[in-house]
Amino acid sequence: MGRNIGYGGTAPRVPGSVVIDLGRRMNRILNIDAENASCLVEPGVSYFALYEEIQRQKLPLWIDTPDVGGGSVLGNAIDRGVGYTPYGDHFANHCGLEIVLPNGELLRTGMGSLPGKDGVDNPTWQSFQPAYGPYSDGIFSQSNFGIVVRMGMWLMPETGHQSYLITFPRDEDFPAIIEAIRPLAQQRVLGNIPQLRHVIQELATTAQPKSAFHSSPGPIPRETIRQHASCLPVGDVSWVFYGTQYGDAASISSQLSLIEGAFAAIPGAKLRLPSDLPPEHYLHSRVSVCSGVPVLRELDWLNWVPNAAHLFFSPIVPTRGRDAQAVHDIVVRLHAKYGFDLLPTLCVAGREMHYIVNIVYDRASVDEKRRAAALMREMIAETAAEGYGEYRTHILFADMVARTYSWGDNALMRFNETIKDALDPNGILAPGRNGIWPKRFRGKGWEILGTEVEDALDGKGIGPSLS
Ligand SMILES: Cc1cc2nc3c(=O)[nH]c(=O)nc-3n(C[C@H](O)[C@H](O)[C@H](O)COP(=O)(O)OP(=O)(O)OC[C@H]3O[C@@H](n4cnc5c(N)ncnc54)[C@H](O)[C@@H]3O)c2cc1C
Structure with a gap:
């Protein structure tokens, strides 16, 4: 929904980018499962919208909201935001993703990757997070490896x-x-x-x-x-x-x-x-x-x-x-x-x-x-x-912060770059997000470091044009 105020708002990192507004029309609450105490939402579902739907259905369930409730349930969790009920670690309480990969393929993680009977969603998609094999959800948080279009979230049964x-x-x-x-x-x-x-x-x-x-x-x-x-x-x-x-x-x-x-x-x-x-x-x-x-x-x-x-x-x-x-x-x-x-x-x-x-x-x-x-x-x-x-x-500080995580000759960033290049060989999705630059941008001076941050604020430009 682009309400990441204090962390960058809707601004893309590279001038000339196309901003995808997922908040406007992908705003369906696809399911609220009262027995499982969970929901399945699209990116445009705000905390207010989810809260109001639960109230409308008179369900004894709580959402977990950050201090400001105007943002996206999915966007905040994918950015690893926090709230203040016992379910306050939002990413830890998500369960199952559906992701559009940079090559256009659609991926479901967790139990969602096992087809349900007769073509329906797997009934445990919102019940068990890791399923089988490597747990891949984490690489889609704070990253530029895919666009998450559905997310399951656990809801807390109301209590005193x-x-x-x-x-x-x-x-x-x-x-x-x-x-x-x-x-x-x-x-x-x-x-x-x-x-x-x-x-x-x-x-x-x-x-x-x-x-x-x-x-x-x-x-x-x-x-x-x-x-x-x-x-x-x-x-x-x-x-x-x-x-x-x-x-x-x-x-x-x-x-x-x-x-x-x-x-x-x-x-x-x-x-x-x-x-x-x-x-x-x-x-x-x-x-x-x-x-x-x-x-x-x-x-x-x-x-x-x-x-x-x-x-x-x-x-x-x-x-x-x-x-x-x-x-x-x-x-x-x-x-x-x-x-x-x-x-x-x-x-x-x-x-x-x-x-x-x-x-x-x-x-x-x-x-x-x-x-x-x-x-x-x-x-x-x-x-x-x-x-x-x-x-x-x-x-503005993504490159600087990414560089502080430099243990082992920047092993973590080299690992992230390897994944980025494999999943997004054309480097089209959110270049520079969290300091991860695709191959086609790397080594060309796109990083914002030192006093370049202040220069960017003055409108003096934030990187070379792509040749
Ligand atoms: C006064 C104040 C208090 C705040 N308190 C809190 C707080 O308590 N807890 C907290 O966590 N934050 C807090 N914030 C920060 C911020 O406002 C919230 O985190 C807000 O929920 C984020 O906005 P959003 O949900 O619209 O995020 P978005 O901008 O939608 O998403 C955040 C980032 O995640 C990525 N992203 C979003 N959607 C997708 C997707 N579908 N696929 C892939 N990547 C995606 C994008 O890179 C985006 O920049 C506060 C801000 C203010 C001003």
Whole structure:
């Protein structure tokens, strides 16, 4: 559907490309199987459309939506996006693909490759992911090896749920908070992938512009955040943990006691439920997202600056205090260097976390755009030097990020190129996507590296013309 905002939107990487809008007419929900708790969708099915169809049929099923529900169920999963119910790892919860290969052939993966009786779809296509032989689905995620035209997704049977937030008063407790989350996540006490946000996001999610809090140029000072936060419902705190527990009332209550007990190790930690907060507080929107109801509220914090556009910086970091602190220190220092407010949202699992930074900038300002790009480049390079890599990136940074995955003399990229050339010998499908260039483009200077990113923003061109 092309709503990959922060990671490239609808833009193709090579000028002159034909953009295939799968969202407009390939928008059928082909099946919802209530017994199997699964669905089969085309690329143009949005989270809202799937949610509404399930409501219309009155089925006791949840979808799993990212923070913004306007995108494509299939597109987000194929880009390995995330959501916030127990089914939040979207690619891990897909089951079966149908793909148009670059040579025009149609391929079904998983159990779908075994024909069903009398020409119908195999009845276990949405029940078992790998089937027989190599599991090939992964190579069609974040790649340019094929166009996925059907995808099966598992749906979660609806259940009781309780969202909550926990505030922590001191900035410096950040590594201790991560240490406290790890065992709770590994033991699966935490019901979903929780988010850890800095209190600056409490200001931003009021949907008020930054100018309502701070009128001078440059980043908003910590002391100013403190003053304004003290007038907001959560008060003068530092980090805010947003979680949700699932099950019946008794089990949620015992889970919450365990969680409260674990976080009590951090002085001043305080748990609040939605009923403790006014109706406009952001926690109420998390109640929706974390129980499979798509919303658009998350877009509110893009009011932070005028003409806001944004870039996501999303390194994968071990769920360990010292690693979290190492990445945080780099990010804090570089945001100060380039003059941006730091708006972090960390999605924390048991063994890794997506440390997601949202760089919000004024897209009418050439200077801000250049600084945002330079900040991205420097964060990618510095964190990679410490061993942390991005899970997903904007198309402008695809070559740079791809090059950070260079182990074994770029063995992974050489492997990807081998597959690309075999499946797409004419190099027609999304050249350069995720840094994978087909043979006909390779070695001809198409990669965007270093300050070429900023030059591309200035409209100075992004590569040689094909001879
Ligand atoms: C405020 C805000 C919050 C966000 N929160 C989240 C979040 O919580 N989780 C999250 O995951 N994202 C988040 N995003 C990022 C993004 O908006 C979503 O991931 C969104 O769902 C992606 O848009 P889409 O589904 O239209 O993707 P698309 O643009 O359709 O797809 C993404 C990419 O996948 C590839 N692709 C898509 N369809 C196909 C296909 N049929 N075959 C082959 N390749 C294909 C394309 O290369 C495309 O560029 C957020 C963005 C904003 C602005």
